[in-house]
Amino acid sequence: GNTLHLAVGYENTATEPVQDVSIKVRFEPPIFLDWAHAENTASGTVSGNSITWNKKQIGVLERVPPGQEGTIEFSIPVLNNATGTSAFQVVTEATMKSVGETIVNRTIKSTPITFRFRTDADLTNHARYFSEEGAPLGMGPLPPVVGQTTRYRIEWNLAKTSHELKNLAVTAMLPKRVAWTAKSVVGAGELRYDATTRGVTWSLNRVPGDVKDVSASFDVDLTPGELDAGRFADLLGETRVEFTDADVNEIVSRTKPPLTTDLQNDEVAKSKGVVRKP
Numbered sequence: 001g002n003t004l005h006l007a008v009g010y011e012n013t014a015t016e017p018v019q020d021v022s023i024k025v026r027f028e029p030p031i032f033l034d035w036a037h038a039e040n041t042a043s044g045t046v047s048g049n050s051i052t053w054n055k056k057q058i059g060v061l062e063r064v065p066p067g068q069e070g071t072i073e074f075s076i077p078v079l080n081n082a083t084g085t086s087a088f089q090v091v092t093e094a095t096m097k098s099v100g101e102t103i104v105n106r107t108i109k110s111t112p113i114t115f116r117f118r119t120d121a122d123l124t125n126h127a128r129y130f131s132e133e134g135a136p137l138g139m140g141p142l143p144p145v146v147g148q149t150t151r152y153r154i155e156w157n158l159a160k161t162s163h164e165l166k167n168l169a170v171t172a173m174l175p176k177r178v179a180w181t182a183k184s185v186v187g188a189g190e191l192r193y194d195a196t197t198r199g200v201t202w203s204l205n206r207v208p209g210d211v212k213d214v215s216a217s218f219d220v221d222l223t224p225g226e227l228d229a230g231r232f233a234d235l236l237g238e239t240r241v242e243f244t245d246a247d248v249n250e251i252v253s254r255t256k257p258p259l260t261t262d263l264q265n266d267e268v269a270k271s272k273g274v275v276r277k278p
Helices: none
Strands: 003-011 018-028 045-047 050-053 069-077 087-099 102-109 113-116 122-128 150-159 165-173 178-186 190-194 199-207 213-222 234-236 239-245 250-256
Touching: 003 018, 003 087, 122 234, 122 239, 122 250, 150 165, 150 234, 178 190, 178 234, 190 213, 199 213, 213 234
Parallel strands: none
Antiparallel strands: 003 069, 018 050, 018 087, 045 050, 087 102, 087 113, 122 150, 150 213, 165 199, 165 239, 178 213, 190 199, 239 250
């Protein structure tokens, strides 16, 4: 999904002109590149996962004088579905027909540049009163009522397409008028609640590369106060997820916004979130 910005620099360090030069940039192994939206490549010839410039596109490459130098810049987006590999290399090679009057037909290659993909793992967090099928998950008045308790379900789901993850930790704080119920479902790992800090933590030591998603859910009880009347009440504070991408040995952290009784992901309850007075 990101865009690669590349620059190829060339220089004739010989004491004689270099003639009939072509410069090619090649991606190994082949990856999914969005050549249709590449920038500054109009003068180059695209073939497969490579692009080539020669004297037809850049006139000076027909005869590069001693000391002559230049730069070719271009940008290529990587498609969102470029999966199946954790890294790829970019190799640049230059082919020349002659140096001065000597025919050489020589090809030289640059040291490959390695790009590593970071995992696309991300967390979604939702609050619900009904399941996607419309079955009740919560209980109590809906819309919520001041002084009365309504139970909601908080759902955390981590999804990815590649890479092994290690030391996953998802944390959030319960607001003042929300109580922990001790009712939870954990697909993998451990879910804990600290009554002193009011923090909820879901931790996993490892998520293998071939596991595409893991989830945990827990129920909370909301008892709105007078100040909550006429607005959406808070259900869960900001959620933070942190883990190590084992394939590139990098720590990744993300945050998700707080959850309220405005249940936009719950088709049945999403219009019933504003707290009412008795």
